[in-house]
Amino acid sequence: MTTKPMCWPAHESGTVVTGAGKWLDAVSSGFLPLEVRPERPRDFWGRIDSRTLGSARTALISSQAHEVRRTRPLVERSERNHLKALWVANGRCEVEQGANRSVLESGQWAVYETGRPYSIRFSGQAHFAVALLPIDVCADWCVVGQALCARALQLDPASRGAFYTLLSSFESALSVGAQGFDALGRAMAMMVSESLQAQASIFLPADRQDRRLRDAQRLVQARLGDPALGPQDLAEALHVSLRSVYSLFRQLDTTPASYIQAERLARCRGDLADPALRQRTITEIALANGFADSAHFSRLFKARFGVTASEWRQRAG
Numbered sequence: 001m002t003t004k005p006m007c008w009p010a011h012e013s014g015t016v017v018t019g020a021g022k023w024l025d026a027v028s029s030g031f032l033p034l035e036v037r038p039e040r041p042r043d044f045w046g047r048i049d050s051r052t053l054g055s056a057r058t059a060l061i062s063s064q065a066h067e068v069r070r071t072r073p074l075v076e077r078s079e080r081n082h083l084k085a086l087w088v089a090n091g092r093c094e095v096e097q098g099a100n101r102s103v104l105e106s107g108q109w110a111v112y113e114t115g116r117p118y119s120i121r122f123s124g125q126a127h128f129a130v131a132l133l134p135i136d137v138c139a140d141w142c143v144v145g146q147a148l149c150a151r152a153l154q155l156d157p158a159s160r161g162a163f164y165t166l167l168s169s170f171e172s173a174l175s176v177g178a179q180g181f182d183a184l185g186r187a188m189a190m191m192v193s194e195s196l197q198a199q200a201s202i203f204l205p206a207d208r209q210d211r212r213l214r215d216a217q218r219l220v221q222a223r224l225g226d227p228a229l230g231p232q233d234l235a236e237a238l239h240v241s242l243r244s245v246y247s248l249f250r251q252l253d254t255t256p257a258s259y260i261q262a263e264r265l266a267r268c269r270g271d272l273a274d275p276a277l278r279q280r281t282i283t284e285i286a287l288a289n290g291f292a293d294s295a296h297f298s299r300l301f302k303a304r305f306g307v308t309a310s311e312w313r314q315r316a317g
Contacts, residue, residue: 015047015048015049016045016046016047017045017046017047017048018044018045019041019042019044020036020037020038020041020044020066023036023038023044023046023063023066024036026046026048027048027068030048030050030057030059031057031059031084031130031132032070032074032078032082032114032132033074033077033078034068034069034070034074035068035069035070035071035074036066036067036068036069037066037067037068037069038064038065038066038067039064039065039066039067039124040064040065043064044063044064044066045063045064046061046062046063046064046066047061047062047063048060048061049061049170051169051170051181052181053166053169053181053182053184053185053188054181054182054183054184054185054186055133055134055182055185055189056131056132056133056134056185056188056189057131057132058129058130058131058132058166058169058185058188059129059130060127060128060129060167060170061126061127061128061129061130062125062126062127063122063126064124064125064126065121065122065123065124065126066121066122067119067120067121067122068119068120068122069117069118069119070114070116070117070118070119071117072117075114075115075116075117078114078115079273079315079316080115080135080273080316081113081114081115081135082113082114082115082132082133082134082135083111083112083113083114083132083133083134083135083137083138083141083192084111084112084113084114084130084131084132084133085109085110085111085130085131085133085162085192086104086109086110086111086112086120086128086129086130087108087109087128087129087130087159087163087166088104088105088106088107088108088109088126088127088128089106089107089127089128089129090106090125090126090127091106091122091123091124091125091126091127091128092104092105092106092122092123092126093120093121093122093123093126093128094120094121095110095112095118095119095120095150096118096119096120096150097112097113097116097117097118097119097149097150098116098146098149098150100149100150100151101150102150102151102152103152104152105152107155108152108153108154108155109153109155109159109163110150110151110152110153111148111149111151111153111192111196112149112150113135113145113149114132115135116149118149118150129163129166129167131162131166131188131192133188133189133192134189136270137189137192137193138192138193138196138197141196144196144197144200144203147200147203148196148199148200148203151199151203153195153199154199156195156198156199158191158192158194158195158198159191159192159195161191162188162189162191162192162195165184165187165188165191166188168184169181169184210251212238212240212244212248213248213249213251213252215238216234216238216245216248216249216256217259219233219234219237219238220234220259220260220263221263224260224263224264224267224289224290225288225289225290226290227290227291227292229260229290230256230257230260231245231246231255231256231257234256260290261300262304264289264290264291265300265301265304265305267289268285268286268289268291268297268301268309269301269305269312271285271288271289272285272309272312272313272316273312273313273316282294282298282309282310282313286309297309
């Protein structure tokens with residue numbers, strides 16, 4: 001499919017950075033720690049302009065040829081996983097994460113996780129936009145993420161709208177205040193989510209077994225707060241046998257009960273790190289996510305993450 005370059009500000013703003021070391025500092029401080037490898041370190045230059053839109057962090061970047069890498073040690077030092085969206089306005093880049101590798105031309109975009117290693121190689125004179133978003137911006141990310149990461153995605157109305165929403169926040173005449181920027185961030189995230197869910201069908205297997213597994217995962221996410229949720233409930237909701245439910249989760253090398261427990265712990269971990277939930281006690285968060293016994297939750301949390309729930313909350317906050 002032929003793609004067209006996207007619009008780019010005629011008069012760029014932001015900070016011009018020369019040299020590999022300064023570019024590393026600019027990129028890492030604006031988003032997350034990365035390794036940077038310019039093609040020509042001595043002559044390298046780049047321009048970056050960033051904004052905070054509520055829970056989203058965005059940037060417009062122009063640069064010479066370079067590579068950025070999110071390595072395993074850098075991932076392990078971070079406490080939260082995010083979703084990153086990358087739009088290539090001009091130039092090209094190669095993005096790789098896990099088993100997926102794609103070349104993005106002007107007018108294409110891609111998404112990838114910050115909680116797993118990735119690498120991106122940009123051509124010279126590249127212009128691109130980046131958005132760092134909460135991982136739960138896409139409700140089905142636990143299902144579609146592995147398939148969509150580092151894929152060359154075509155612009156559809158939703159992803160194009162997200163890009164231009166991001167771009168509008170950099171207009172010099174824009175003065176909307178904190179609430180306005182937060183609204184722009186929510187609108188951009190909503191459009192990214194809509195596009196990802198629509199594009200998932202292109203890359204995900206279409207056989208019935210995989211569809212049922214995705215349905216089962218969605219059911220678990222929707223009913224994590226129900227302490228009684230178990231394999232039999234999934235079987236009844238999916239209109240399949242109990243044996244079939246166990247077979248579905250065998251694709252993930254786990255059992256239904258283990259999967260439910262892992263998702264509950266992950267939800268609690270995220271809630272404990274959420275500043276908006278600081279007023280809620282650890283017990284209240286555990287009960288809200290389907291744990292009937294706070295002591296049992298505490299033991300499971302420590303076993304899963306290597307720290308107590310209170311230690312994790314203090315570290316994250």
